[in-house]
Structures are given as structure tokens and as C-alpha cells.
Amino acid sequence: MKYHNSEKTCWNCPCIDFKGSVDFRACGQSMKEFLSIGGEEGMQAMVECKRHPQIGMFDPASITFEDCPEWEEKDFGYALKNMKVMILGIDGYLGWTLGLWLGSLGFNVSGVDNYYRRDWVMEKGSHTVVPIFRMTERLHAAKEVLDIDINFRKMNILDRPRLREFIDEVKPEAIVHYAECPSAPYSMVDAEHAIFVQHNNVIGTLGVLFTMRDLTPEASLIKLGCYDDKTEILTEDGWKLFKDLEENDKVATRSKDNRKLVFKKPNSIHEYDYQGKMYYQKNGRVDFCVTENHRIFTQKRSNRAYKELRLESVKEVEGQQRVYDIGFEWEGKNEEYFFLPATDSESADIEIPMDLWVKFFGWYISEGSIRQRNDRPNNYRVTIKQNVNAECIDELEEVLLSLADILGRELRKRKDGNCYAFTIGCKQLATCLGKFGKAAEKYIPKEVKELDKDLLRSLLFSLIAGDGWKHTPENNRENYRYFTISKQLADDVQEIALKCGYGAIVSYSESKEGYCVYICQTPRVHVNHDKLTDGYIDYDGKVWCVNVGGDGIVLVRRNGKPVWSGNTMGEYGSPLTGRPLFEGMFPADAVLQWDNREWSLGGELTPRDPVSFYHCSKVQDTFNIYEACKYWWLRSYDVMQGVIYGVHTDQIAADPRLRARFDVDEWFGTVINRFVAQAVAGIPLTIYGSGGQTRGFIALRDAMQCMTRLIVSPPEPGQYDVVNQISGVYRIEDLAYTVADIAANEFNQLVTIQRLENPRVEADEHPYEVIYEKLPNSFDFEPKVSLEEEVYEMFKLLMQPEVRQRIEEKKHVIAPKTRWSGLKQEMEVLETYTVMPKRKSKVVSFAADT
Amino acid sequence: MERWMVGKRTVIVGLDGVPYGLIKKLTEDGVMPNTGKITQEGIFRQMTSSIPEISSVAWSSIITGANPGEHGIFGFTELSEGSYRLSFPNFTNLKAKPFWKIQPNKKSAIINVPSTYPAERLNGILIAGFVALDPNKAIYPPSLIEELKKLDYRIDVNAKQAHQSKELFLRNLNNTLEARIATYRHLWDKEDWDYFMLVFTSTDRLSHFLWDAYEEKSHRYHSFFLNYLRRIDEVIGEIDEQAAKRNYDKLVLLSDHGFERLNKMIYVNKYLRDCGFLKLKDIPAKSFNDIENGTVAFALDPGRIYLNIEGKYPRGSVKRSETDKVIEKLVETFKNFTVDAEPVINQIYHKEEIYEGALVDRAPDLVLMPNAGFDLKANIKTDKLWDNSAFTGKHTYDDAFLLVKCLPSSESKGYCNSAIPEKVNVSDIIKII
8 A cells, every 4th residue: 555655755754864966977076065956957966864874875766765664654654763753832732732642653752842821821811721730740641641751841942042952952853833822812912912922933933943954954844515416426226316325325435546446434424505606527428517616536648648646626627638537446246156046945045156147147137028927827937039140149048058957947949030039937037037127127236236347247248248239439449338228227237337347328318218328448538628518507406525534536427427526525615716725835837817918826925814913923934934945955844724623632631631721712712612612601602793704624633643644744855835734614603503503412502602793804704715635635634533523522521510610710701802903892792693403514424533 | 916017105196087188189289298298208008997987987996906896886876786776886885905905004195086985994094085975984084184174175176066157167176176286285295105196086077067178279268278287287297206306116197087079968768768678657757766667777877787687676577587688689779879860889898798706796787888979878867868968078988098107216117118018907007006
């Protein structure tokens, strides 16, 4: 199995020591100080491994993580043995949680903190509602309960000599920088607070960068759709419309890198009312219609070579030439025998070789019939007719002879017009076949469709020999057609053909009043510009999506035409005008148009739009880090983290002394955390303005998983990269409803919502399209925690008497008081209403936490 | 070993990449009068280089007297055993003894000889030459490091700056040369050395970038080129004089290979790909690790061809029993290699013809020698077959020079003329030393 970081090389590894570069063309060398990003063409970088200096100097691109003995396989990818990670701000909500998380995975964790967060919260008259312990006790408990040693030093990162000394001593291989004041309202209190936040964050980060340049340049710094109502999805029981999908249905999935088809039970199925645009694509062999935030599984083709398959957004495939590989590898069952069931106590099951049975069954389904003579109730006849001139008549006769032989019956053959009619008189056989319907009701049972590819091919060819025909167009590749008046049978034949590795579509023929399955040798569908019809339609109706985990790729079909497609992880709901929030930099094909001129924006930092002085400090940090990477070959992931919520990881829940802080006040509490606290305290959930603000969110455990994946997949020297770390996008009001629903349904607590004047200067309703593709695509991140599940966990902890008491004590600091305008005045209440429990989206089942 | 000259104390001055033809011309033209005088007094020969004709291989042969099959250095690069990891052999990989190790009783000063990094302990001092990226490991004894810093010593011209600006490059060439002269003087006075070996490598860099300046009188930097050699000639005169004063027996001047005009760089791996011998996972490849199953052969700089033998490499595809057939096919293919209708390859050597010794198994299976004007390269990352080069000069095999003078004080005087045969190769130098 390939991990997200298998192909990374020493170039990414913090264990290498850059020695310099050599120009072998001119026998020239350049020392380390003269390295530059990317290197000149023809210059060969030379490195030594700090962990294995004996191997001498080598080309850093020639050892991959997969090949290196220092990188070990873990379930989140390859991890550097005993990798030294330093967490700046290790006492905080995230720092402490990450420290324990990494420690339990075998990382060598160190950290610094000056407990400012504790002071700030106290200064604002609040406290963490989940009690936390002094650092010495925390460290002691980490050792005692989890056997984790954390090398901690109390310090302010603005004290550069001390920070330098500690970094030099530890020589970290990755640094996670959480040592910032993370509060927008705190930065808006007054001049002192704004200046403090900016000084602490900007100057602190700048100092860290210089220290890294001098001491550890190799370490990396890590700062911080749906388908329409005509779409069907392939399940174990065949094609189903989304509306008919049931909780226990398993749906067809594959991963990006592996063509194998796996039937999986979805983690959740979502159904929404949707009014808006949908993107469709149609041609002879492709047909889909999805919301605009959807991703589609395609590949490009150039110079006759196929590029890798990837999930692309609607915008990317719009009007483009693409190849859709609708095929997959099918691993079915290899049954040796079919047991023809006994009909009464006197008969016994008859064992028939499966290969023979499927061939016969194909013939029967296409051309067979059963007759029972009225006068002789025990006389059953199974008859198969075939044209005397048919190519396969001999083969058919052979199959039937073998079968008759096993059944101990005689095969009768008579000529009927220009047909031969073959008859076997056998009650047991007729009774069995009778179950598979007549004419328009004929179908192929699930047990047969589950057989392996070889058996299915035998079946498919006798089906085609019966009711199908070969069709060889100009390109000389044999194609097949199968015709039936049974819709179910047509679907089954399509499914079988796909499982055999062919491409197959089904369409209804008005003239013939039946269904035709078009089967072709290649499962790849090429869509050229000229033969493509695509565009947007206005849609008003229900839409569906499923969350299957993994790469989220499922096999769907519309109007009989299948395609592999990504899912949307429930991001539906945001209007889609307005520029998307790309991951830090514009994608390569972004273009600025103005005044009839065009400029490429690819690779440039996107404009930032900070919404407080705190956010301004983060923007300045971004520029400082970006420049440091450019000047000094530092490497960084700038993590644009969504709002984190939640209380649970296995480590912090292992002992009361290990709990992470949990703030609910207006300055340091994040929105979902505060909603739950308000619900527990029995006070109204406060939303600002209309509550239409949309943000990206991620659960605590998922955030930890993301951080781990980033740490083990360091950027290249000089690489500054931005990742948007969120797992879903929600409107604030919808979150309030979700919390209210869970409070009511699970904890019998009716919740009131209070709309207040918005203390911030921001649009209540605004477009918000955030791109978060890098973590799932490049780091194999998949969210494991659903919003509802984590909110449920939060209620459980916050309802405990001690915590409840601590919320009760501070409930007056939850509601907002800090106005961006500086005006000292309580917010006016705009509206108060009680929420009657109802589910916004139908959550069939929670994801199993693994 | 057969000795060509008797003598206890020798001064050796290496001029990296300076051809016989150039010395001949510039001594005749009066640009290098001191060297001209020595050619009159001593033996002046055209010398053949190593195969391939690159500095690390040639200098390793010069200091050990061994061929690559014995000393194990076949190029600047090699693939580590059992892998496609591109590594850079250095002095620790040299499997034959250099002369200062053969005669450990003699005091040696070895300055800037290529491929002597990292510096090992010896009876004397050693300052490693190219490739030597960490100054702390390039100098023995370490106490010398501070002294050299004061002299602004540089191991090599900065290759990157050469691409940025010619002016900067020329300044860099001068500074490097002057610092080396200062260093030689400083060390010369330090002790009475038995062996004093000094190599100027900037001559090679100069020729790579500015061979055209030498050939074309109208070239902007023509006089720079000549002045550079004039300055070196001055130093040679000074050393000649000093050596006589110090009662040395012999003065040996030599180069490791010759030079000529470069027209096209040829990327051998691209040709192997085009002919179906080399398969890569990604185009452009990131490294040799992208070599895929089904690869028959690949090249390392400059024209070393290795069969991708099963069992020898992770994705080896050639069975040992098939090698003869495959080699035949490769030879045929390279014979037909033309660019713009000009045949590229002049000579194809099988490893058995040119190498002998315990390490022959690690040798390239074929070595290609190009026709004039073509420079072979094995860059695996490029997707071009050839390129008009940023350089104007390239190495040659048959045009190195050797100039030996027995000093007046020498006991060996009189042996000189008879002792050195007409056809001499870099691996013969040890017989003189």
C-alpha cells in the first residue's frame, strides 16, 4: 500500500545536512551558503544523512521515505523514528492535546509555554470550564498514565536567547507554533490589547524564524456535492436511486490509487432541499448532474498517455477534455459448485459445476422458458430455443448435454420452424429457474452477480449468445449489445459487464420497447470538447450525498451511464458566487482579467481579508514566514485552521489530570464549544446578526490527525505551503440548530436561540467557498468524527456536575460584550425563539471511530 | 615497480585541464616563457588521460599509478551498491594507495589535488581539492584551518557565480589563484618537504567557460585568458627557482586531461530512452531512483554505460547470461548515434579492454568516447537529447601534458631523456614520483 508520503525523499527529510552543490559539467562546486531554491539546472545538490553519515554524500532525491529504514510505516503514513517535535505553546487547548497525541504515537515531544493563556482568561474574569492542572502535574500524569515524556521548558518565546538555547539543545525536526494569542475579540478590546496581540504574535513568530535559520533550517514549521434525484448508486443489491438507499445498504467504492471495487456501508447519508445551480455533463456515454461543489473522478490524456486519476472540481472539468474510467477490479467469489435445491423430501440437492451452471443460466435467462403440463402436474419442462444457424448452437447443445447428464435426464432436441428446441424434463430444475421471473420480470440473483470475473464472463457470453449480438464498428474493436424487456435484467447485465472489466451503459429503446445494454471492451470513456454537452441548470428539489470515508469515491449512474464520482463531505449550503478561498495561493490556472488584459495569478499568495487585529497579526505572520522560506530555505506549512471544536481524544480523556482546557467565554471560547456550554447552562445560544455567517470547522481529533500527517510529510527546502484544515463548512445558525437538536433528543433539554446585534464588523450573509483539497488529496486525511458525534461527547463531559458548576459560575461571560466599534454597550437582543427538535439532515449512522 | 627516475625529493605542479597543445603554443608565443625554458631543459610529452577523461579518475590514477579497476574511482558519481542511490565517491572510496601513503616516511605537502576529500591523516599536510564541500573536513591537520582562513584560501571557484556573471567569475578566478599562490608560499616556507604537490584547478574552470576566448583573438576575454596563464607561468618560474635552491631532484609539471571546443552537450540517458533501453517512472525523472523495470541500461557521467543487471540493481532486468547479446545491441545502437547527421560517438570501450583489477565488477560495462565537439552527459532529469551548451570547452583524452625536469642538484640527472617513453599515460606518473 502506498502512503501519502511514500514518495517523499531525503529532500523533505529533516535528517539531512546540505553540503552544497556541484556542477559536474564544469567540475565546479558551490558551498552550502550558495544554495538556492530549486537549484540551477545542471547543479547537483549533495547531502549527508545525520543519522547515517557512513553512507557519505548522495543525491537527496534518490532515497524515498519508503526505502529509508529511518521512516517506519504507521497507519497515518511513514513516520520518522523518534522524530523530535517541538510545540511552542504546549499548555493550550491544542498544544497540550497535540503533545499527548504525538507522544502516544512515539514522537519525541518537547515544548515551551509561559502560561499566558491561563492569565488572559483569568484577566477576562473567566476560567476553563473543564478544570486543568498545573504543568508539573500534567507532565507527571503524562508519564504515569500514558508513559509519555515531554521535555518542557517554561519560557516566553519573545525571550529569544532562552528559546535559542532550548532549540539548540533539542534540535527539533519539526516545530509546531501555537504560541500566539488566538482571540479576535481580545485584540479588539482596546489599544493595549491590540498592540499586545500583534506584538506577541508577529514579533514572536519573527524571532522563531530567525532562530530556525541559524539552528535548524531543516526542520519544518507548521503554523497554524451532491447528486440529483435521477442519480443512482451501485449497491450490493444492484443500482438504487439515492432516495431508496437504506441505512444498511453497502455502496460501491474505490480508492484513488486502487481500482478494486469495495462495497462499503456509508458513514452517513444526507438528504437536502436544494434550490440553485447544478452542473451536468452529457454525451453518448457520460451523464451526471451534481452540485457545483462536487468532485468528479477523472483523468487527463495527452500525447496518447493517460495521466493519473484524480478528483477534480466541477470548475476544473467544465468544458474540458477528460477521460472517465468507469471500470474497476472485481474480486468475486469463486464457487466451485451450484447446488440445485431439492423440491421435496424425496429429492436431494444436486451438485452442478458452477462454470457449467452459469453458462446454462445465461442461456436460460435469454432464451429459456418453463412449461408445466396441466394434465400431468409433475411434468415440468425447461426449454431453450435457438436458431438452427446460430454460431453457438453446438456449444449450447454441449452445455445442455452435460447438464442433462448430471441431472440424470434426457435432452430432447426437435426442430421447430427455423429453430431447435432443446428440452430437459426436470421438476427440480424448473422449480429453481421459475424464481427468476418471466420475460419482463427476469433478473439475475445477487448470489450469481457476486461470482468472480471468470464465472461472470462465462455467464455474460452465454447471455449475449442468447439475446445479444456482436457489433464491430470501424475501429474493429468488438463491442456487444444485449437486449431485454426486463429493466432489472438490463441493470444486472450492465453490472456484470462492469464487473468483467468492460464499459457498459443501459438505455431504453422506444422503438423496440425494451432495454439495450451497450457493452464495449474498454471501460474508459473519452469526452472530447466537441462531443460534449455540459453546463448548468437551475434545480429545485432534493439532493443527496453519502459519506463513505476513504477518498469518498462512489460509483453512480444517471440515465444508465455510470461514472466514478467523489462526494462532498456535507459542504452543501454555501452560495457559490464570489472567489473561493483557495489554499493560500492561487492555483496554477487562475487568471486575473481587467481592462481586456490578462495576468496569471498562479502561485501568488491570495489576498487576505482579516476581520480583526488578531487576524491582521496572522496575515503579517504569513508574509514573514513566506519570506523566510524564500530567503533562507526554511520550509513551512501554514495551516489555515478552521474553527476547532470538541473535547475528546483518547489521551486527554485518559485521566482528569490530562484534560485540555476548554474555554467558553466570549474571548477564547469558540462557537460550537460556547453553544454547548450555553445549552448546558440553560441560557440562550447567542448568534450574531442573522447567524448566516459561514465558517470552516474541524473536530479536535481530526485536527490532531491532520497535524500528524503534516508533520510526517515535511515540505521541501524553501517550500512555503498553505493548507486549509477543515472538515466541513457550516452556517452558524445551522450549528445552533444541531446543538439544539442533540440537547433535545439526547439530553432532554429544550434550547432557546437569541439573535443579538452583531458586535463585529462583518457581513452576516456572505459567499463562502473554501477549497480544502490538499489534506484529503495529498495527505490522505479523512475526517473520522462527525459534528453530531463530537457535540454529543461535549454534552457528556459538560453535563458532569463539576463542569456544569464551573459553567454556571461563568455563564455571564459567555455572551459577547466586545464591540469592534469600541462602543461599550451590551448587544441588543434582536429575536429570541425556542427550537423544536428536528433534524436538518438525516444522519443515518455515525462514523465508527477507529 | 619499474622506476623511471631515481630521486628522493620531488615538486609536482598540476595544471588541471591544460592541454599539451596549449602549453606548446603559449611557450612558443612567449606567453609562458618560464615554462618554455623548462621545456627546453626537460622532457615535454603529450600524455593520455584516464578513461573516462575526467579529473577525479585521472588524478586518482596519477597519485596511485593504478587504473580505475584497481583504485575504484570511475567517475564523480556512482550508484551505491544494490541501489539507484546516486552517490559521490571520495577519498575514502579510493582503494589504491597514493604515493604519500606508499612512502609514509617522507614528508608531503599535498595541496588541492582533486578527489582527496575528506583529508586523512598523513605525514605532512593535505588540503583537499574539488569536490570538498566542508572546509572543516578538507584540511589536515585541523590546526591549518585558521591559517588558511587568514590567507582567504578557497577550495574552488564558485561554480554558481560563474553562471551568474562572467565578470564575477573572472574576479573569482583571480582571487582563487592569488589565494592559492599565497598559500603555496606560506606552506613552502613552513618545512622542508620531500614531496610538494600543488594543483591549480581554476585552469579547468577557465577553459570550461572561456575556451572560445582562448581560440578567438577578438574575444573580449582573450587577453584575460592569456594573462591568467601568464600569471601561472610566473609562479612556475618561481617554483622552478625555489626548487633548485632547496635541492629538489625533480620538477614535474602535468595536466590530467586536455581541452577542446565544445559545440553540443549530448544527453546519453535521453538517447537510451529514445532507443527503448531506459524506462523511467516519471518524466522528467527526479533521480536515478525513477529507473523502472524493463530498463536495459543507463548512463552515468560522462559516457559510462551500465547494464541494469538482475540481482545487481533493485529493478535489474538483464540476465547475466544475456549480457553479451545486450552489449552487442548497445554498441550497434551507439555506432548509429548521430545528431544533425554527425556521428556522436568516436570510440566504444568494453570494460575488459580498459580496466583490470579487483574492482572491475563495479566498472561501467561500456565507456563511450565522443567525437570532437560533443560532450557526453548523463543528466537523467533532462528531456532533451542535446543542448547548445553554456560552456565552450570540454575535456579531451589524448592531449594532457607531462613536463619533467631534473634539477641541477639531482642525482638522477642524465636518466631523464632515456627514461620516459614517448607514449605516456597518467597512470605512469607514479613511476617518476
